[in-house]
Amino acid sequence: MRKLPLLASTTLMALAAAGCTTTMPEGDMATMPGEVAYNPEIPAATSIFGQPSPLPFQAPQFDRVSDNQWQGIIEEAIAINMAEIEAIANNPNPPTFANTIVALEDAGRVYARATAPFDQLVSANTNDVLNAADAALAPQRAALSSAMYLNPRLFQRVKAVYDNRAAMSMTPESAMLLETMYADFVHEGAQLTPAAQTELRQINERLSALQAEISTDITDGAAAGALIVDSREELAGLSDAQIAAAAAAATERGQRGKYLLSLSNTTSQPLLGQLQNRSVRERLYNASIARNQSGANNTLPNIAEIIRLRTRIAELFGAPDYATWQMYDRYAQNPETAINFMTQMVPALRATQDREAGVLQARARQEDPNLTLQAWDWPYYAEMVRRERYALDNEELKQYFVVDNVLEDGVFYMANQLYGLTFEKRSDIPVYDDSITVYTVKDADGSDLALFYFDPFARDNKSGGAWMNNYVEQSRALGLRPVISNTLNIAQPAEGQPALATWDDVTTMFHEFGHALHGMFADQEYTSLSGTNTARDWVEFPSQFHEPFAARPEVMQRYARHWQTGEVIPDRLVQAIDRSSRFDQGYSFGEVIAASLLDMEWHALSPSEVPTDVMAFEGQALSRLGLRTDLVQPRYKTPYFRHIWNHGYQAGYYSYTWTEMLAHDAYEYVVANGGMNRQMGDRIRRTFLGQGHSKTYDQMYRDFTGHAPRVEPLLEARGLVAADDNSQEDIGATGAE
Known part of the structure; x- marks a missing residue:
């Protein structure tokens, strides 16, 4: 999963989210007894985002905005947010929690309403107009981030409130908001010298432009790298439906009579497991690993510049490397903890x-x-x-995994049995593609909980992978309920054929819905602490925690039915899934660990170590890992590793494995304490799934399991140790804050 970044800083939620606790109208500053009246002028928005959407749950009005309007709309929203920030910084009254911290939470409502749907379109349904707008807006959005964090008057107000925290009476959530906001200011450069801040502003704006360009190049590079095959005979091993889909895709590209094999976002391509023709396998694999290294979509020069700029950021802050600077708010806290966590598994993984x-x-x-x-x-x-x-x-x-059945009879059934949720499909909400379905989510008491969008299928203009995003984030103070989307890349069915999912697709659907539940169950006062607004190495925990429910017999028997006969999946296939779950871990786990360590190699560089040849460095880095990267390449190679170049996972891709450790350990608690039932669901929701970042990560984890995270369940699930092997040491929590 990834949260779509609203600003250059992935931790900037006060601007990127709808505001929280306030009763004053937008543009006004409330006054307390003894304070002077202060009513700064804030520009009024002229776009439809100037006011909350009139649609149910304030859902975005995709049908009211044309592609060429987005840039102007967001530029206006940026100007409004700039004025809001200046108004808070220039308040003549002494700084208080309400007129500074809460005011910052309240800023950026128009900006959030506009950028949330725009960012989703750029990722899920883009075109040249949207890409150009994204590129033009990127440095402006970075400047907006700097306008907040590098404003000395504003930081002095935040710091004054922070320094007075011991004398203040605050709720635990308010205290957490103050701690995180102050830490974010310091992390983003509020304490740097004016000269260093000027340089940082320039770096941030350049990085945002580079990152937007790289994201476009990766999407276009995957589309351009698709393999054209001349004859049906070369596709031996594929099903008739797959061959028909390949023929249709080729026709769409003007290659009638030929066959097009699209590239997925990962290094390994799903069709490699089926294609009998070794030459075609080799060509497909080479097309995958060669993308984005030359031609119009070459990302290597931009990546080299990004690394130089990121190492310079670390230097400005006096950090030994970018990873150390980046991990200030993580559960793991520092690169050493993350690297040691991964490298301790390398010997067993290499042997496997x-x-x-x-x-x-x-x-x-x-x-x-x-x-x-x-x-x-x-x-x-x-x-x-x-x-x-x-x-x-x-x-x-x-043949047993029809996409709609998996969602409605599997994912939704699990959510009903654990949490009492029900789902009502609706047709009155505008969407950006006809394949998207929308549901009202009802809570256990029958009240409206959230609105849920499901965008399942791959498109040439869609980023690879799968993710959850919020169109509207929850806020108790504002009465905002979550509007959430899950986006996947399941292969499009051929005309007249059913939409079928692989087992990987099925588990991904449960995974992404775990993120959705994290957002749906948000119950926080402050939006920046709400739902999935958590650290990278925590946010993937609720999603991975929900993956094993896909294989529970009582769930599988409801959704896994043959698309032609309606037959429930036979026991022999269910048993085969279970028996094979530890097979091929050298590949599936190896590609993830290789990518995670490659990420750390890039972001542990000092300025003097920045390479001039990107691919040569990657080769040297992979050779140091001690894994069979001759046969098992990283899940994402450097040129198309979108997670770390544009999606905020730099020095953070390890999070998927870290949170997998949490998920396996926590799921063991479920199995040992009654399994999938409402009592368990209530405990999950009460201890961590509905808590956002209102508590420390370690506290939430211990509240649920009663102990610190243990690595053994992960190693056992991956088949790296025997189930009764207790030789591995526990991974204890190092503190979340």
């Missing part, structure tokens, strides 16, 4: 890779005695061994 490579090499030579296993062969022979050893055929499995 060597063992599995030997098995696959032996299987390959049964067909060709002279074949030497290559990276493009691993998925194919792994799939062959999976079928033979575990009787698991992924194509056969897909």
Whole structure:
């Protein structure tokens, strides 16, 4: 999952979210007894975002804005937010929690209403006009961030309130808001010298432009890198439906009579497990790893500049490297904790890779005695061994996973049994693509809880991967209920065929809905502490925690039904999924750990270590990992590693594995204490899923499980240690704040 960044700083929620606690109309400053009246002029918005949307839940009015209007709308919203910030900074009254901290929370309502749908369009349904607007707006949005964090008058007000915190009577949530806001100001440069702040402003604006450009190049590079295949015979191993979809895709590109194999966002391509033609496998794999290294979509020069600028930021702050500076608000707290967490698993993971490579090499030579296993062969022979050893055929499995059934009879059923939620499909909410469905989410007491959008299918103009985002974030003070979207990249069905999901797609649907629940159950006073507005190495915990529910028998039997016969998935396939769950971990876990450590390699550089050759550095970095990167490349290679170049996961991709540790450990608590029932759901919601960042991460985790996080359940689930092996040391919490 990723939260779409509203500003250059991923921690800036006070501006990027609808404001919180206030009773005054926008543009006014409330006065307390003894204070002077202060009514600064704030420009009025002329766009439809000037006022809350009249749609249910204040849902975005996608049908009221044309592509060429977005840039002007957001530029106006930026100007309004700039004026709001200046008004708070120039308040003649002494700084208080209300007129400074809460006022900052209240700022940026118009900006948030406009940027939330715009950012989703740029990621999920973009075009040249939107891309140009995004590029033009990026430095302006970075300047807005700087206008808040690098405003000395504003910081002095925040600091005055912070320094007086011991004498103030605050709720725990208010205290958390003050702590996090002050930490964010310091992190963003409020205490730097004026000269350093000027340089930081320039760096932030340049970074935002580079990041927007890279994101566009990665999307376009994947589309341009699609493989054209001349004959149907070369696609042996694919189903008729897949071949028909490839033919249709080629026709859309003006290649009638040929076949187009689209690239997914990851290094490994799903079709590598099916294609029998080794030459086509090699071509598809090479098309994947070669993208974004040359031509119009070459990201390497921009990446080199980003690394130089990020290391310069670390230097400005006196930090040894960018990762140290970036991880100030994480559960893990510092790079050493994250790196040690991952590297302790490398020896067992490398042994697993060597063992599995030997098995696959032996299987390959049964067909060709002279074949030497290559990276493009691993998925194919792994799939062959999976079928033979575990009787698991992924194509056969897909026939039981109709996308709508998985959502409504699986994901929604799980949410009903655990949390009492119900869902009502509606047709009166405008969407940006006809494939999107919208639901009203009802809480257990029958009240309206949230609005939920589901955008399931891959498109050429859509970023790869899957994510959750908020169109409206929850606020008790403002009476705002969450408006949330899940976006995925499930393969489009051929015309007349059902939309079928892979098992990976199924678990991704449960994963992303875990994020959605995190947002839906938000119950905070302040939006910047609400729902998923948490650290990178916490936000993926609720999502991964919900993945195992996809395989619970009582859930699977409801949604896993053959699309033609309606037959419930047979026990032999369910058992095969379970038996094979620890198979091929050398690949699936190896590509994630390699990407996580590659991320850290890039962001642990000192200024004197910044390389001039991006791909040469990547090669050297991968060779240091101690993993079989000759056969198992990182899940994302440097040129198309969007997570760390544009989505806020720099020095943070480890979070997926860190939170997987939390999720496996927490799910063990569920299994040991009654399983999937309303009592358990209430405990989940009460202890962490509905808490946002109103408490420390360690407190929330311990409130649910009663102990510090343990790594053993992760290692056991991944098959890296035997289930009864207690030799690994516990991973204790180092403190969340």
